[in-house]
Amino acid sequence: MKLELKHNLRKFNRPYLIAGPCSVESEKQIMEIANQLVQYNKPALLRGGIWKPRTRPNSFEGVGELGLPWLVNAGKEYGIPVTTEVANAKHVDAALKAGVDVLWIGARTTVNPFAVQEIADAIRGTEITVMVKNPINPDLMLWIGALERFQKVGISDLIAIHRGFSVYKHPKYRNAPNWEIPIALMEQMEDIPIICDPSHIVGNRDGLLNVSQKAMDLNFAGLMVETHTEPDKAWSDAQQQVTPKKLQELIGKLILRKEDIQHDKDFIALQRKEIAAIDDQVFTLMKKRMEIVRQVGDYKRENEITILQKEHWTQMIEQRLKQADELGLSRDFIRLVLDATHQESIRHQTKVMNPENE
Secondary structure, three states, X not given: OOOOHHHHHHHOOOOEEEEEOOEOOOHHHHHHHHHHHHHHHOOOEEEOEOOOOOOOOOOOOOOHHHHHHHHHHHHHHHOOOEEEEEOOHHHHHHHHHHOOOEEEEOHHXXXXXXXXXXXXXXXXXXXXXXXXXXXXXXXXHHHHHHHHHHHHOOOOOEEEEEOOEEOOOOOOOOEEOOOHHHHHHHHHOOOOOEEEOHHHHHOOOOOHHHHHHHHHHOOOOEEEEEEOOOHHHOOOOHHHOEOHHHHHHHHHHOOOOOOOOHHHHHHHHHHHHHHHHHXXXXXXXXXXXHHHHHHHHHHHHHOOOXXXXXXXXXXXXXXXXXXXXXXXXXXXXXXXXXXXXXXXXXXXXXXXXXXXXX
């Protein structure tokens, strides 16, 4: 029977909730988790890792195929469809034979087009629902490409999962959310709903609410939250899992805002008109800025001066970043704008100074 998750997402109250342990550890464990989830906040899908692709060897890598009937039986016992991660054709075959309702593709797999194609070929001709996590690196095209590979073999029930992107020693996140990437996915593949996985973005329990709220404010369809009856004793990712009761509390604290703004249509339209007028001014000024940049490029060419003036660039960055608080803008935003403007300036001066390379 086809689950038609994407279709059901349209009718389900937000957030569409996927919950369960990082890893299925035993039949008793997954039954207890499913039991408590039903008591506190019955999810739309029960998740559980069977095969765990760990970063380093000699870590717990899942119970393997042995755990598939445990997961499936727990779902049947408590009336919840189940989902697990697959990383190759063998996993797909075992999961389908066991009766898993939904497959998900992990971030380490999405990054590899060969692996994605192998899985796509393995489910060709089925009506299984597939969820695709973003690749570990911030590459929108890899994410889109993975989704397209499933579309090409006839899988229409597709969901994207945003779980953040690998980063070295981030002060706040295990995996940086880079919200602009899932937003770009929404723009380019508007028919595919996106679910946020705050557990992997944050990597701990404390930040789950903030990331979940941000996802809801960005109109994500739902959440995938790792849940365990005894999180501190979990065999994998213990620090980011919560109990079913804590999950219920988290969901209860979310503010679910409306997408429809018809009642404020006139006000919003007026404000957007003003914003558009300001944007026109900004881009007109940017055009004038680049005209001056090209004049500077002419001077540099005539006097054999390099394009990059490191001392001037460093001083300008420091000066503008000091203005961040005064302007009510974040330092990250100012730095991003300055970097982009600098790269465009270099492009213009390169055209002036090295026209033969164009």
